[in-house]
Amino acid sequence: MARVPYFDRSKLEGRAKAAMDKLPPLNLFAMLAHSGDLVDGVTKLGNQILSHTALDPWLREIVILRVGVITGSAYEVYQHRRIAQAYKIADARIDAVIAGDMAVLTPLEQAVCAMVETVLALGRPSDEQFNQMMDLIGLRPLQELVLTCGYYFMVSRFLVTFDVDIETQEQMGGDRPPLILPGMDKAL
Numbered sequence: 001m002a003r004v005p006y007f008d009r010s011k012l013e014g015r016a017k018a019a020m021d022k023l024p025p026l027n028l029f030a031m032l033a034h035s036g037d038l039v040d041g042v043t044k045l046g047n048q049i050l051s052h053t054a055l056d057p058w059l060r061e062i063v064i065l066r067v068g069v070i071t072g073s074a075y076e077v078y079q080h081r082r083i084a085q086a087y088k089i090a091d092a093r094i095d096a097v098i099a100g101d102m103a104v105l106t107p108l109e110q111a112v113c114a115m116v117e118t119v120l121a122l123g124r125p126s127d128e129q130f131n132q133m134m135d136l137i138g139l140r141p142l143q144e145l146v147l148t149c150g151y152y153f154m155v156s157r158f159l160v161t162f163d164v165d166i167e168t169q170e171q172m173g174g175d176r177p178p179l180i181l182p183g184m185d186k187a188l
Contacts, residue, residue: 003163007033015040027164028075028155042155049151055144057087059112059137063148065097066116073156078166108136112145119149 007030012020016033019040023029032039053060061084068076077098084094096104102113115133118125125133133142158164 001163002027002031002165003161004031004034006030009033019043025167026079027167028079028159031162031164032158045151046155049144049148053141053144053148055137055141055148058084058089059108059141059145060148061087061089062097062109062112063116063145064152065094066100066113067120067149067152068156069098069100070117070120071153071156071160073159075159075164075166076152076156111136115145116149119146120153 006027009020012033015037016039020033032042061080064080065077081094102110111132115125118129
Protein backbone atom coordinates (compact mmCIF):
# COMPACT_ATOMS: atom_id res chain seq x y z
CA MET A 1 0.00 0.00 0.00
CA ALA A 2 1.34 3.42 -0.95
CA ARG A 3 2.79 5.52 1.85
CA VAL A 4 0.82 8.62 0.84
CA PRO A 5 -2.39 9.00 -1.18
CA TYR A 6 -2.11 9.23 -4.94
CA PHE A 7 -2.51 12.74 -6.33
CA ASP A 8 -5.98 13.76 -7.47
CA ARG A 9 -5.59 14.44 -11.21
CA SER A 10 -8.47 16.93 -11.11
CA LYS A 11 -6.29 19.27 -9.03
CA LEU A 12 -3.45 19.49 -11.55
CA GLU A 13 -2.50 22.78 -13.15
CA GLY A 14 -0.07 24.18 -15.72
CA ARG A 15 2.75 22.04 -17.11
CA ALA A 16 1.96 19.24 -14.69
CA LYS A 17 -1.63 19.03 -15.99
CA ALA A 18 -0.49 19.16 -19.63
CA ALA A 19 2.02 16.36 -18.98
CA MET A 20 -0.39 14.20 -17.01
CA ASP A 21 -3.13 14.56 -19.63
CA LYS A 22 -0.86 12.64 -22.04
CA LEU A 23 -0.05 9.81 -19.63
CA PRO A 24 -1.92 6.58 -18.90
CA PRO A 25 -3.54 6.21 -15.48
CA LEU A 26 -0.58 4.46 -13.89
CA ASN A 27 0.08 4.73 -10.17
CA LEU A 28 3.65 5.84 -10.88
CA PHE A 29 2.35 8.98 -12.54
CA ALA A 30 -0.36 9.53 -9.92
CA MET A 31 2.32 9.49 -7.22
CA LEU A 32 4.77 11.56 -9.26
CA ALA A 33 2.11 14.25 -9.75
CA HIS A 34 2.76 15.41 -6.17
CA SER A 35 6.03 16.83 -7.53
CA GLY A 36 4.17 19.43 -9.61
CA ASP A 37 5.90 20.58 -12.78
CA LEU A 38 8.74 18.08 -12.27
CA VAL A 39 6.38 15.43 -13.64
CA ASP A 40 6.81 17.05 -17.07
CA GLY A 41 10.60 16.76 -17.17
CA VAL A 42 10.76 13.34 -15.57
CA THR A 43 8.27 11.84 -18.01
CA LYS A 44 9.85 13.55 -21.03
CA LEU A 45 13.20 11.95 -20.28
CA GLY A 46 11.53 8.57 -19.80
CA ASN A 47 9.79 8.94 -23.15
CA GLN A 48 13.08 9.83 -24.83
CA ILE A 49 14.73 6.73 -23.39
CA LEU A 50 11.85 4.47 -24.45
CA SER A 51 11.34 5.95 -27.90
CA HIS A 52 14.37 7.77 -29.26
CA THR A 53 17.52 5.77 -28.62
CA ALA A 54 19.86 3.67 -30.69
CA LEU A 55 20.16 1.02 -27.97
CA ASP A 56 18.39 -2.16 -29.05
CA PRO A 57 14.96 -2.33 -27.32
CA TRP A 58 15.65 -5.76 -25.78
CA LEU A 59 19.00 -4.59 -24.42
CA ARG A 60 17.27 -1.51 -23.00
CA GLU A 61 14.70 -3.74 -21.30
CA ILE A 62 17.50 -5.89 -19.88
CA VAL A 63 18.96 -2.73 -18.35
CA ILE A 64 15.63 -1.66 -16.87
CA LEU A 65 14.73 -5.12 -15.57
CA ARG A 66 18.14 -5.52 -13.90
CA VAL A 67 17.87 -2.06 -12.33
CA GLY A 68 14.40 -2.96 -11.05
CA VAL A 69 15.68 -6.22 -9.55
CA ILE A 70 18.76 -4.66 -7.98
CA THR A 71 16.76 -1.82 -6.43
CA GLY A 72 13.95 -4.10 -5.26
CA SER A 73 11.30 -2.39 -7.38
CA ALA A 74 8.61 -4.98 -8.09
CA TYR A 75 6.61 -2.27 -9.90
CA GLU A 76 9.44 -1.58 -12.36
CA VAL A 77 10.03 -5.27 -12.99
CA TYR A 78 6.30 -5.88 -13.50
CA GLN A 79 5.86 -3.02 -15.98
CA HIS A 80 9.01 -3.79 -17.98
CA ARG A 81 8.39 -7.54 -18.09
CA ARG A 82 5.23 -6.53 -19.95
CA ILE A 83 7.16 -4.25 -22.29
CA ALA A 84 9.72 -6.98 -23.02
CA GLN A 85 6.83 -9.33 -23.81
CA ALA A 86 5.41 -6.71 -26.18
CA TYR A 87 8.68 -6.92 -28.10
CA LYS A 88 8.06 -10.67 -28.37
CA ILE A 89 10.90 -11.65 -26.04
CA ALA A 90 10.35 -15.18 -24.75
CA ASP A 91 9.28 -15.43 -21.12
CA ALA A 92 12.21 -17.77 -20.42
CA ARG A 93 14.69 -15.06 -21.50
CA ILE A 94 12.88 -12.41 -19.45
CA ASP A 95 12.83 -14.74 -16.43
CA ALA A 96 16.57 -15.39 -16.86
CA VAL A 97 17.33 -11.66 -16.80
CA ILE A 98 15.16 -11.16 -13.73
CA ALA A 99 16.70 -14.13 -11.94
CA GLY A 100 20.23 -13.21 -12.99
CA ASP A 101 20.61 -16.61 -14.67
CA MET A 102 23.51 -15.70 -16.95
CA ALA A 103 23.92 -19.24 -18.31
CA VAL A 104 20.75 -18.83 -20.38
CA LEU A 105 21.74 -15.46 -21.85
CA THR A 106 23.91 -14.65 -24.86
CA PRO A 107 27.39 -13.19 -24.28
CA LEU A 108 26.06 -9.74 -25.25
CA GLU A 109 23.13 -10.02 -22.82
CA GLN A 110 25.53 -11.18 -20.09
CA ALA A 111 27.81 -8.21 -20.78
CA VAL A 112 24.86 -5.80 -20.54
CA CYS A 113 23.78 -7.31 -17.20
CA ALA A 114 27.34 -7.07 -15.89
CA MET A 115 27.60 -3.44 -17.02
CA VAL A 116 24.36 -2.53 -15.23
CA GLU A 117 25.59 -4.13 -12.02
CA THR A 118 28.94 -2.33 -12.27
CA VAL A 119 27.40 1.07 -13.03
CA LEU A 120 24.98 0.77 -10.11
CA ALA A 121 27.48 -0.66 -7.62
CA LEU A 122 30.71 1.14 -8.53
CA GLY A 123 29.73 3.95 -10.86
CA ARG A 124 32.74 3.41 -13.11
CA PRO A 125 33.48 0.24 -15.05
CA SER A 126 37.05 -0.93 -15.49
CA ASP A 127 38.80 0.00 -18.73
CA GLU A 128 38.49 -3.63 -19.80
CA GLN A 129 34.71 -3.73 -19.24
CA PHE A 130 34.25 -0.29 -20.82
CA ASN A 131 36.24 -1.28 -23.92
CA GLN A 132 34.38 -4.58 -24.19
CA MET A 133 31.04 -2.73 -24.23
CA MET A 134 32.35 -0.21 -26.75
CA ASP A 135 33.36 -3.09 -29.02
CA LEU A 136 30.01 -4.85 -28.55
CA ILE A 137 27.55 -1.99 -28.95
CA GLY A 138 29.41 1.25 -29.78
CA LEU A 139 29.59 4.68 -28.16
CA ARG A 140 26.04 6.03 -28.51
CA PRO A 141 24.28 2.85 -27.32
CA LEU A 142 26.77 2.60 -24.45
CA GLN A 143 26.02 6.16 -23.37
CA GLU A 144 22.30 5.41 -23.64
CA LEU A 145 22.78 2.25 -21.55
CA VAL A 146 24.43 4.27 -18.76
CA LEU A 147 21.80 7.03 -18.93
CA THR A 148 19.04 4.39 -18.84
CA CYS A 149 20.65 2.88 -15.72
CA GLY A 150 20.64 6.28 -14.04
CA TYR A 151 17.11 7.21 -15.02
CA TYR A 152 15.57 3.90 -13.99
CA PHE A 153 17.61 3.86 -10.78
CA MET A 154 15.94 7.18 -9.94
CA VAL A 155 12.47 5.94 -10.93
CA SER A 156 12.91 2.65 -9.05
CA ARG A 157 14.05 4.43 -5.90
CA PHE A 158 11.01 6.71 -6.19
CA LEU A 159 8.69 3.71 -6.58
CA VAL A 160 10.23 1.88 -3.62
CA THR A 161 10.36 4.94 -1.36
CA PHE A 162 6.67 5.70 -1.85
CA ASP A 163 5.55 2.02 -2.04
CA VAL A 164 3.78 2.62 -5.34
CA ASP A 165 1.27 -0.16 -5.97
CA ILE A 166 1.02 -2.17 -9.15
CA GLU A 167 -2.29 -1.23 -10.76
CA THR A 168 -5.23 -3.55 -10.38
CA GLN A 169 -7.24 -4.62 -13.42
CA GLU A 170 -10.15 -2.65 -12.01
CA GLN A 171 -8.04 0.54 -11.98
CA MET A 172 -7.15 -0.08 -15.59
CA GLY A 173 -10.79 -0.43 -16.66
CA GLY A 174 -10.90 -4.21 -16.34
CA ASP A 175 -7.94 -4.74 -18.63
CA ARG A 176 -4.55 -3.29 -19.39
CA PRO A 177 -4.56 -0.48 -21.97
CA PRO A 178 -3.05 -1.23 -25.39
CA LEU A 179 0.70 -0.98 -25.42
CA ILE A 180 2.41 0.35 -28.55
CA LEU A 181 6.13 0.99 -28.53
CA PRO A 182 8.64 1.91 -31.26
CA GLY A 183 9.19 -0.94 -33.69
CA MET A 184 5.85 -2.61 -32.95
CA ASP A 185 3.36 -2.90 -35.75
CA LYS A 186 0.29 -3.27 -33.54
CA ALA A 187 -0.82 -2.88 -29.97
CA LEU A 188 -0.25 -5.68 -27.49
